[in-house]
Amino acid sequence: MLRITLDVCASALLVLGVLASDNGLARVPQMGWDNWNAFGCDVSEDLLLGTAEKIVQLGLQDVGYHYVILDDCWSAGRDDNDTLVADSEKFPNGMAHVADRMHDLGLGFGMYSSAGAMTCARYAGSLGFEEKDAQTFASWGVDYLKYDNCYNEGQTGDPLTTFNRYKIMADALNATGRPILYGMCNWGEDSPWKWAQTIANSWRMSGDIFDTYNHEDVRCPCSGDEGINCALPGFHCSMANILNKVAPFVDKGNPGAWNDLDMLEIGNGGMTDTEYKLHFTMWSAIKSPLIMGNDIRSMDAPSLSILLHAPILALSQDPDSTPAYRRWRHRNAPAHGAGPNETQLWTQSLSGGDRAIFLLNLGDENATLSTSLADIFFDSGGARSDEAQMNWDVFDLWANRMSNEVAGQVVEANSTRGVNITSTYFNATEMSWADGLAANDSRLIGQWVGQMTAGMDWEVEVEPHGAMAYRLRSVGGTSRKRDEL
Ligand code: GAL
Numbered sequence: 001m002l003r004i005t006l007d008v009c010a011s012a013l014l015v016l017g018v019l020a021s022d023n024g025l026a027r028v029p030q031m032g033w034d035n036w037n038a039f040g041c042d043v044s045e046d047l048l049l050g051t052a053e054k055i056v057q058l059g060l061q062d063v064g065y066h067y068v069i070l071d072d073c074w075s076a077g078r079d080d081n082d083t084l085v086a087d088s089e090k091f092p093n094g095m096a097h098v099a100d101r102m103h104d105l106g107l108g109f110g111m112y113s114s115a116g117a118m119t120c121a122r123y124a125g126s127l128g129f130e131e132k133d134a135q136t137f138a139s140w141g142v143d144y145l146k147y148d149n150c151y152n153e154g155q156t157g158d159p160l161t162t163f164n165r166y167k168i169m170a171d172a173l174n175a176t177g178r179p180i181l182y183g184m185c186n187w188g189e190d191s192p193w194k195w196a197q198t199i200a201n202s203w204r205m206s207g208d209i210f211d212t213y214n215h216e217d218v219r220c221p222c223s224g225d226e227g228i229n230c231a232l233p234g235f236h237c238s239m240a241n242i243l244n245k246v247a248p249f250v251d252k253g254n255p256g257a258w259n260d261l262d263m264l265e266i267g268n269g270g271m272t273d274t275e276y277k278l279h280f281t282m283w284s285a286i287k288s289p290l291i292m293g294n295d296i297r298s299m300d301a302p303s304l305s306i307l308l309h310a311p312i313l314a315l316s317q318d319p320d321s322t323p324a325y326r327r328w329r330h331r332n333a334p335a336h337g338a339g340p341n342e343t344q345l346w347t348q349s350l351s352g353g354d355r356a357i358f359l360l361n362l363g364d365e366n367a368t369l370s371t372s373l374a375d376i377f378f379d380s381g382g383a384r385s386d387e388a389q390m391n392w393d394v395f396d397l398w399a400n401r402m403s404n405e406v407a408g409q410v411v412e413a414n415s416t417r418g419v420n421i422t423s424t425y426f427n428a429t430e431m432s433w434a435d436g437l438a439a440n441d442s443r444l445i446g447q448w449v450g451q452m453t454a455g456m457d458w459e460v461e462v463e464p465h466g467a468m469a470y471r472l473r474s475v476g477g478t479s480r481k482r483d484e485l
Contacts, residue, residue, distance in 0.1 A: 029317075033055060038268060043070060069112065074123070082132060084132075096140045163196070184204065251325065263293035274466045285356060368460070
């Protein structure tokens with residue numbers, strides 16, 4: 001029955017000739033897991049199915065992680081009919097079997113290919129075979145395509161050439177009649193944030209992330225304000241590098257079409273807990289897809305408590321929030337990545353008139369950061385704005401993180417059931433993000449830590465490489481104007 005409904009919807013979309021970003025998918029940023037960051041080419045049916053089961057058992061599915069994405073290195077080439085064939089050693093039961101098992105668990109299945117003659121690891125690519133491959137993916141029951149950029153045979157270098165190459169696959173996916181989320185992965189080449197919204201659900205805006213906080217590396221040559229005109233995306237990009245690179249064009253992400261800051265590194269061991277919290281906070285606030293990249297089968301407690309943290313996930317999954325943007329950056333910075341004394345303020349508009357703020361200390365020493373309502377509401381007129389005259393309750397978004405003890409119990413029990421997690425764990429299948437936020441659910445809005453009023457400075461000490469994240473909620477409603485106060 002469900003299947004019939006899906007097919008009918010998809011056919012209707014097809015008749016209307018809709019664009020990929022109108023395929024009804026990724027209205028909020030997609031969430032899931034991809035094997036690449038932790039496993040590279042070491043892929044198998046066992047890995048995918050074992051991970052999928054854990055995603056369900058550890059409560060990750062119920063906070064929104066949905067797609068299990070198989071990355072590069074899965075194929076054995078093409079058969080006599082030019083149809084892609086799965087490597088039978090890695091996938092002895094074929095891809096449709098993997099997809100079926102994912103669907104049985106209520107998860108979506110993601111697949112990988114490249115808009116080139118070969119994938120980046122030199123397996124068969126889809127350039128010239130787009131329709132055939134889209135049909136193959138659909139016949140296997142694939143729900144998501146990550147589409148890379150290697151070996152594109154020179155069909156790159158200007159926006160229209162790249163747009164046209166990626167549009168062929170967008171059209172081919174739509175023509176299958178199956179809703180397939182389309183994640184472009186051309187590393188920001190030819191500035192996809194300027195043109196990909198009508199064909200893709202997301203686009204990578206940088207070279208590959210590397211599990212490091214702020215590492216200068218010539219293989220990721222562009223950073224910060226230079227990122228806009230970056231001709232060579234490179235790889236080995238640090239988290240701070242990507243954060244600064246996306247800052248000028250965060251607003252290009254919209255429902256159905258998002259800037260993809262690349263997969264999460266939480267749990268992979270290259271950053272500290274503080275740095276991983278910053279990573280998770282900003283990827284959520286900027287509304288990047290949230291694709292876990294660690295070994296879920298050997299999840300540790302601190303990583304789980306970050307990945308499940310609802311007050312931050314609510315920034316991403318709030319249907320009415322917009323991507324956070326950087327209000328200011330104070331720095332004593334080198335050309336690449338973040339500077340030794342760098343601090344930043346980011347703000348995000350949330351549903352119901354709430355506002356999130358993020359005070360970042362990207363430097364190496366403790367720093368006291370300060371902001372005010374005039375600063376936060378600069379765009380609306382600063383000190384003269386209505387918002388700056390209102391009183392705002394301030395909620396700390398990290399104060400009520402699940403303890404290591406409780407997260408450890410979930411890992412140990414292999415289940416969220418039977419563990420006392422009700423004060424910190426938000427099951428988004430029982431109540432939607434929108435309803436939870438409207439109901440002031442404390443698991444979503446964070447812990448009250450004070451009030452901001454007109455003219456007051458909000459000062460806080462932030463540890464190195466750390467972020468203080470707050471939700472501001474106006475006291476007495478969002479429509480109060482100056483003369484009502
Ligand atoms: C890169 C891509 C990575 C991964 C890899 C596989 O181009 O950015 O995320 O998919 O290829 O070879």
